[in-house]
Amino acid sequence: MFMEFPVTSATVRILPNGLTIILDPDDSAPVVSSQLWVETGSIHEARLLGSGVSHFLEHMVFKGGGDFGPSDLAETVQAAGGHWNAYTSFDRTVYYIDGPASGLNSFLDVLAAMVFHPHLPESEFEKEKDVIRREIDMGLDDPDDTNHRLLFNTAFSRDARRQPVIGHRHLFDKITYDDLRTYHATRYTPERACLCLAGDFDPAVILGKIDALFASIPRGSGEEPLIPVDPAQLGPRRGRDTFAVPTSRITLSWKIPSLGHPDIPALDIAAAILGRGRSARLYRSIREEKELALEISAWSWSQSACEGLFAVSAETSPEKREALIAAIREELAAFPNSALEDDIAKAKRQIAASQFRTLTTISGRASDLASNWHEARDLDFTRSYLAQLDAVTAADIRRAFTHLTDSVETLTILDPEGTPAPASIAARKRRRPEPETFTLANGTTIALLPDPKVPVIALQAAVRAGAASETPGTAGLNRLLASALPKATRHRSAAELANTLESLGAAIGASSGNNSLLIQLSGLSPDLATLIPLFGEVLCEPALDSASIEREKSSQLASLQESLEDPLSVGFRNLRSRLFGKSGFGIPSLGDESSLTSLNRLSLAAHHSLHFRGPNVCLALAGDFDPAEAKELLTAALDPLPGGDAWHPSRSEVLDPSELVVPLDKKQAVLALGYPGCAALDEHRHALRMLQEWSSDMAGPFFTRIREELGLAYQVGATQFHGHDTGLFAFYMATNPDQIELAEEELRSQIAQLGSEGIPDEAFERVRSTVLSATAIEQQAPGSIARHAAIDLLFGLPADHFRQLTGIYETITPDEVRTAAHQLLAHRLPVLIRVLPPSDPTA
Template structure:
């Protein structure tokens, strides 16, 4: 490792490990740093352990069913118990594990632990839930078949692995899945969820003795069960190249290249991970710079290393236009060959090392991250300090070791390559079906509500979104946080259904619902598959028009929001950003805290929420967007039926210019805290979203925000002064801001400020360098294209743009504006806005 930096040591596991007489293991780490706990139940069973049912997805199906009834509670009672404690419960299934987890305030640890123990140890797998959940998973399988990334991933694993059971998808093959019966699930549960095949991990503000005693009471009496061993075949070495291609309804060529590598415990793994980082992690990586930036052959390119407990894969991913796919593949392979022949530089290895260390240490920043890392380590090696050992090993790897693993494993004759090929344009009927129309239909209802409708028949997916002006612009100091609270309540209880029934109504058909809140707006979106469009529109209407605002739900969500406020106060960057906004905006709504304050949230009541809802959810204040695989006339009729007569017209809120902005705000704010990290923010108030300077400011933001930026290269790479450095913008109906930021050590704060101000002054004086300017434009244009390829993202963008007055087709116009932008326009905008008398500096340190 570079002599400029002392080795970093990952914290050792300082918790308790207990094994009950029945073989169940318990790992507990007390962490009083925040009043939160993460409870995780791990089963050493995943899709590769399914024996006679291999390929049926029984592990994944069982994960769904365990939440349907356990310990005498039904599905609703399980959810209610956890929610009553302010917690969140979920699970996931992989090849070699199934993990159930609950995150909650530590005050609810025991009640939530009671639920978790019941789920893994006393599940009923009710017969009456079997068919409903079967249908949910069938829809999930169908949706996966429409997702190009999932299809490509499945194609890679079934091609790269010849005999190992991970060649089968975790979710299962539909024909095998359809043969499963409830008794098959229950038999699998009885065998695989034996206590000696389970372990629990608990991390948080808890007492280890109490946790261990509680688990002992709940699961200590669980008897070991007869469990025939599952002998997994060893994947033989790959002796020659393999290639598979399938035609898929997509406009982009997607391809993955892969090579066999050893399992997670092999001593070569740290060097392999560094090789992946050098090749394809970030915008300054070899592949990104050579293939995407310089040769412009691909939209996306990345490298990764998959190292499970069995033979892994080193992979390269490419996304390109069809006519550039071959050249992109050749360019990628040239970079691989160059590393095999020439090796890597000390600078490259140091950058990749720091990226890995940052990723590893980030797992320690919250309770779930810690618990997940401990659990994974225990599953792989029965060694909770496996990450600590890995971190030490990564810091000892040299350049030659990286070249050696490239030579040993990335042999061109042992490569697997798989690709999704776009349907040939010469087949007009099928090609026309695959291409997305962008002929959005705009309709104005009698109550003033604007409706946007876009048919997109590429995949059988539909989404309906309702967005309304509001957010911070609808709040005052005494009501701060009300919109965020209200928007979450819109997806809870309604006048017709409980929160659980409401969620089940959409999730039972494989769909979902979410709420969002921003500085200028809030909204609700609902999505599902094509046959459920009517249900989607109806549920959107129910959420927006018929919320119950039950007193007990309000109090529960207020408690949750208060916990968010406390969590924000524990994050140095959030503390600094709040101070910056307060100085820039004073009493203006943009100076408020989105989650509110302890005082404002505590004072909110049902009457205020109902009044705000009545004021904001109004026809003339909103936009409804319905996008997806639909018939426009039928969709319009549904929207009219649901909203035209039941939604009052109201009036638009927060007219532009209605708020006063402070005039005397420039200066420096010094803040103190007890944490090791120092934060520097240099912020400038700018313009509203309709101002012509926006594209130029966007290019400054883009040029200063990635790993190839002048800030990153100078402050982090060349001088090694900061952990993170970049820029960010707030854009809204009122004047926003541009902020440059860095996280550093307290003793380096003055030098970071000096260097950052010098770089800002260079932008003001000289503008962006020609190459930097072109890179920023290309990066912005590419990011926008990738972002808007999904109909869901397009729906979100178009509806919000229409709401704030830019027009739904703003996304069409902006790329041309960016292409025509000049360096001089950027320099002039920098000179107008990045002025000392418009500058606020926030310094947060010890």
């Protein structure tokens, strides 16, 4: 059954100066997304190609514009409750602000000022260059970034996309202040821009505001830059590098035509069949059966007017590297001659489900519309492209596969250091029904939160377990169980389960946290009667077979080894163990090599038996469904869960303050300072949410003082979690090792001021607005709603408690936040972790 993507009701208007205006009003939720897309990116940098000037300019426009001073932009957005950011890619720079509908006028004021009338203060030029230099260094410490650079630099010989968006350090250093201003004047012009608004607004009213802000901006002039493109690739290309990673990362890719070519939909379907999900052919054959890969996927990437890539990406141990490459080639060679019809139907369903999920949030809808305009100048391009996908046949895929010839193949390998080189997208407006909560005979608590806006559903189970249920000898157990749990059941093999789910465009997964194990499922509403019984099988009767567990252990071990090379991960791993000791929240979620080695099927089965009991399980279903039908299905699906007594975690240990220096041979240094935080039901938890926002926001003291004024950090902020009886509130910063002492001094100074003064009265309403808008945004998608409800139920709160948060934050006072800050930060010293490069270069 093909489900058509809805025809958009959005409208397009082009101002006389060339600025495109897309308006998509929707009053189903009191939120808006305002996005300004500028059609310029790293490929448009002309003589500055490879310098990253597009990305640099994106940073600099946040320094003030129009009538807004350096801090006024952030304060205005915060006061209006906005959440803002920007990104730069190959062919676009996008600025967006999401928030409450009441803030739209302010959001437009800010976007117009920063994008078209930025101050670009010369006094900030070198300071921001230092920030980006550290960002470049962080990228060089990141294996994913390195692998991406290796692929694009090898696959493309002259194409502008072979240059990293952030730029090469030596070219970035050469950018002058005049270069920056000239690039803005030349590229940030209205005929190269699109303003897209989606959400709760009156088009007639907002058009007047738009005209007042944007209509007088003069149209640009000058020719478009000459963008280098590749000549025809006439032979295979190879690239290899090494990095501090535990596994080899392999990518086999082929050049494919640009978006718009009739074979592109067929190649997208082929990529989904081969590598999308656990029932995909490559996953089943190469990972599960041959056990040659830890992870494997396939993808197809295409843009308008330029070549794209069809690729298979995989991770494996170095000794299996060449066998893996051979197996991938063997699978792809056999693919066109195999039976494809059933897999084609599954792939179409998967892609349709993914596109429908974009409609569940206003931000997703705005992005879909703006992207459609950017690529095709057609707001309904997603709809027409899905129709093209639905028309794909096996014959189309076989024809499209002829593009994947040896002459356009590229192979890249990122090996561990020391490894020898190889030998060879209009939601329906309906009234939202009230939630219902009920308890089964076995003690399982279930909440139904129907919302018929979009035909999708989300199911979330929260099981009382998590970090508090582990010991040093079982560290990583919850993470491993979460990985193995949704793979197969006693009644369905891994292939059968994955194939059934993915044929419906559905997905199931699990994760572990501090207080619980979480199992989630998403899918389309018509499949409710199929999906709920499957979810029940996964929850009640997982197979937990030894072979699958061993594969997941290998993947978890690789993740562990990689995390031990990441400065921020190392900082928080040590912070938690220093604060909570060797039990509960002090145990690393990934475990360690010793504990992972000892875990087996018996360990996981015993853990499942202890925790997966009715009184330990809370479940929430959100989305478009019939409550009566859902209640009947859930009752039958979860009835096999045993009853008995609820499991309760032991009391957490909180250790005395201490300091630790952790040597790590990286280009950056990390500071992490942690304090015992709130329990999940602590009266101060909402006040600490305000403190966290103030400490992490771009208008807050940590960002403005440490990053902007002093240029001491690329990353700085705060994070927290709430546990069953205590929690963690932590501050962190990534900085230059040479500046570590000054950075620590400033960080401690800001924390001390926060502990004594809380949030300044003049900033309090701005922080409140930001928290309120974040709360509204989090309550849009069914997956987020179900997650909130299930976790709240687990702690004894009502299923709709998350809907009460708006009222709580509207009434919280500066004195309450000041009291919480003083209690958190003034009564004891923190645990302090410094992650630094070794002082001895040979260490």
